[in-house]
Amino acid sequence: MTLAELAITVGLLGALGLVARRFGLSAIPAYLLAGLLLGPNEPTQLALISPSEVTEFVAQLGLVFLLFFLGLEFSLERLSRSGRHFGLGGTVDLVANAGVGLIVGVAAFGTTSAALVLAACIYVSSSAIAVKGLTDFRRLGDDETDLILAVLVFEDIAIAFMLGFAAAGGGGAPETLVLVAKALLFITAGVAASRWLARPLDRLLDRLSLEFFLLAVFGFLVATAALAEELGLSEAIGALMAGIVLSETSIRDQIEERFFSFRDIFAALFFFVFGLSIDVSALGDVGWIVAIAVIATLFGKIGAGWIAGRLGGFTSRQGFNAGVALVAHGEFTIILAQIASGNSSIDADARTDLVAFAGLYVLVTATVGIVLMKESKRLGRILFPIRRLAPET
């Protein structure tokens, strides 16, 4: 990738991002589309950029930043305050949608680890798209918003445990167990470190000037990611842990503020690079999986939202709104597929299919999800008309 190619890429990302914004859509599908257009696969008219070491590296940085920010949100103290809907809503969503995902996965790949990764891809909704929708459509004041956000946090945690598996799991039972144990140990160490290391880190980083502050945090992030990679875990877990360690420090807000722009740029490039590897001609292979998965997602997510809503004391309409907000899939589906694409224990054909599936599935659900979300209140009024109560005497 040359500077000129990067300029064209960033230009296209900006243009498509603006168009998506104009129509109230999320930028993530726009970035994927940009990659799909400029990439070497079908359609080839605009093929300009082919995946190379440079694009891979840029994408890796994007992945590292995305998970670093997820980790920063993970402080124990914050999680313990995430409210009453967390356990109930999260569990209903997990059972319903991981279940639905597993059925689709087994139908597509048989009982392989690819099926498990696919299930996770279908299970995890997009926090980024849901939060953007809730903000844009003025839903933050609604009661059911608490439920939606609690479910999203639950999903993020579940996915953190899935990352290690997607990266290297699936060889054989013993190898997989060792890997899961390593991942658990790594995350536990991270949470423990956030408890004991927060103070010294605080004092150290507080004394640094801005330039060295940026370097120190970035260095810590990259070093942790590299360490995880060396251990045979994914760099994603390392980045997540770096975020968790820093999540308890008092400079957390400062880190978020200073690294926001880095994350946004590299995450955009991450989605773009992922888009490069989507092959539309694979539609014949994975088209039916995508179609089934989208339908399963609509029923699974809306059903789970409705059930969790009713159990949590909401009206049917509110539960419907909550379910619809969870339809859009995005960053985590892509991240899982991207990480799994480097996992040599998964069959090579299955990996290619997973990447194509994730790209197309996100393109569809992100668009359908946000359109449905915009209309969910009107739909809710039609689906659940108010039953007249007996007049009071």
Next chain:
Amino acid sequence: MPVDLRETRLPGVGVKYAFRTATGGRLAIIIHNDGQREIYFYRRASDDEPTAVIELHDDEARQLGAVIGGAYERPKIVEELELALGELQIEWVDVPDTSPAIGRTLAELGLRAKTGVTVIAILREPEPVSGAQPGDVIQQGDTLVAVGKAGQFAEFRRLLAHGPFEP
């Protein structure tokens, strides 16, 4: 009646405070992590679309909060209140920025000897001086709380603004 304020954390967004109003409506206030505020008002608590949404920047929200909380009643009193104490009055007198009194102590100024008005306190940021002493130095931006008879304040203000004071 105490207000039943419910606080919920919105992960990745900020904090939400919600309560029912006495007239049957519902108010939800969102404080975003970036400082942006949003106020949602639902005319009936069961409405699924808000009747009004107000977006505010951090500084606007603080201003609004101060106005609603009643903080702005006080400066008005400070400027205009003239309290009758029999023949005596208490007045709040701003020190003009060009005043020759700035940088001098109350003893040096001799305001009481010259006009009959006594400075009893000095309002200044961050800490007001209650019970002003002869050794207190007048600073730019001060407001003097002074006691005197009605007719004495005109001379007091003139002297404060223009002097002259002995070197």
